[in-house]
Amino acid sequence: MGRSGARRSAHPHRRGGVDANSTKEHLYELARRLDIEGRSTMTKDELVAALQKANDRASARALAQDRPDD
Template identity: 60%
Template sequence: MPTRKDMPSTLKRSSKKAQETYAKTHDHAVDEYGEGERAHRTAFASLKHSFEKSGDHWEPKGRKGPSDAKAAGGRGTKAKTAGGVDANASKAHLMDQAKKLEISGRSRMTKDQLVDAIQRANDKATRKARGS
């Protein structure tokens, strides 16, 4: 299991369940593919089926399943990832997330614009939490 210091910072600020999901998948991926980027990508893909990024940490999703077109399409797809945002969620859920992250202008945004704005807000919160 990746030690606490090796775990991504967003997971260090997340629930024990999110940490365990990532760690177990990572360990199995290391056994299958070896240590490296592929093991980490596999662990994040597994994490995004049950959790979504909210600010600087991961929270459980309302329903399990792929979070975006990239996750649904698999490794070979050319689709874009939403970086932990549950792009397959309802617009109402995305609006709630945007409100929680204090994104201005959210009421006029399309679903795709909300996903992009939430992703930017999450990235900003992560940078702030890391102190950079």
């Protein structure tokens, strides 16, 4: 028999490809590479959220490019 209910993520501490267990320093370095404004004053949770948002934007752009023109 199969499992019932929704499948949980294999990485429960990841949010949108961002490892929330990473150190603040690592998250800051990722934010620096992505040129996220305001990163120097962000908390760890804010860095995770900003990186998630940047990943979401990049994913949306990639999907938009993959769609054929109508």
